[in-house]
Amino acid sequence: MSAAPTGRIVELLRELVAFPSVSSETNLPLIDRAAGILEAAGFTVTRIAASVPGKGGLLAKLGAGDGGVLFSAHTDVVPVAGQSWSADPFTLRPDGTRLVGRGATDMKGFVACVLAMAETLADAPPAKPVSIALSWDEEVGCRGIPEMIDRVIPTLGRPDLCVVGEPTSLRLCLGHKGKASYRAICHGSAGHSAMAPHFVNALHGAADLITVLRAEQDRLMREGARDAAYDPPCSTVHAGVMRGGVALNIVPDTAEVLFEIRHLAAETPEAIVSRIRAALPEGDAPGEIRIAETGSYPGLATDPSLPAVQALAALLDDPAPITVAYGTEAGFFARAGLTTVVCGPGTMKDGHQPDESIEVSELTACAALLDRLVHG
Secondary structure, three states, X not given: OOOOOXXXXXXXXXXXXXXXXXXXXXXXXXXHHHHHHHHHOOOEEEEEEOOOOOOEEEEEEEOOOOOOEEEEEEXXXXXXXXXXXXXXXXXXXXXXOEEEOOOHHHHHHHHHHHHHHHHHOOOOOOOOOEEEEEEOOOOOOOOOHHHHHHHHHHHHOOOOEEEEXXXXXXXXXXXXXXXXXXXXXXXXOOEEHHHHHHOOOHHHHHHHHHHHHHHHHHHHHHHOOOOOOOOOXXXXXXXXXXXXXXXXXXXXXXXXXXXXXXXXXXXXXXXXXHHHHHHOOOOOOOOOEEEEEEEEEOOEEOOOOOHHHHHHHOOOOOOOOEXXXXXXXXXXXXXXXXXXXXXOOOEOOXXXXXXXXXXXXXXXXXXXXXXXXXXX
């Protein structure tokens, strides 16, 4: 047995980066290419159609029965618009010991390692099954994996371990916060600003909501759940957008606030938003504030004592578990009952940046880790 050659990983990464699979665009050409590689390597591939056109994913398996390892990744990347790239973002290019291109770190580098590993298995069949899940639209709120997750175990069986290959510098990540995002529409009544007191200003309602959000954040910091593995060590509430009004001399009849909750495993976003709702001024429209969830993903809190986790930790240069600040699809697999970790090449400090890049040595190290995992 031997790890996939670094040259082949770089070749595959060049192909993957060339697919401009920005979340706003189709990812199907990339999925087609990945499916072809996996089928040629002897995998059984199941295509997953998205509920929206132009998107899709796949589940692939080599071997029969339960057990083994499931490698998971998303295929979409963040936009390049507005960023200052020194060259075409979708043409992989070397820069010293690094490879530069959109998605090189987040997370096509890992996908290239997995596909290259898959090609080696015909000559060195693993004792246990090897499975792969590729999703879509992770970068815009984990929209793809909820449509796939119920088919994972029926299609692939129950693996011993699921590895979500987001960039962790090949450190063992066992936890991240969950997230829920919301849109609040504040209703008022329009009128001439010269008679403003006779009307209901929707921006005032939005301001009331912002005040409540700030108070809830203060409460979470004072008396909410604590986990020192995170910075900050508590759940957080954040308002990112407030907009409303069309002209200075018109009392606005609607305003919008977009906010999010990033929560520890010990707290639920439902409980937090319930307190927010309860603290808002009561009243019917105009003056009403309607809050709707626009997206969510669960957090991750994997037990480090689980045998599959300990087996992976034993293969790492640094087995000490970490947490990460960003969210991943791992929580969906964990919620489905699978032992799940996050572990992949590169660092998120390089993700989402202009001239995003990854060290070639990290790809080589990842390939060696995947080889030990599937043949362990």
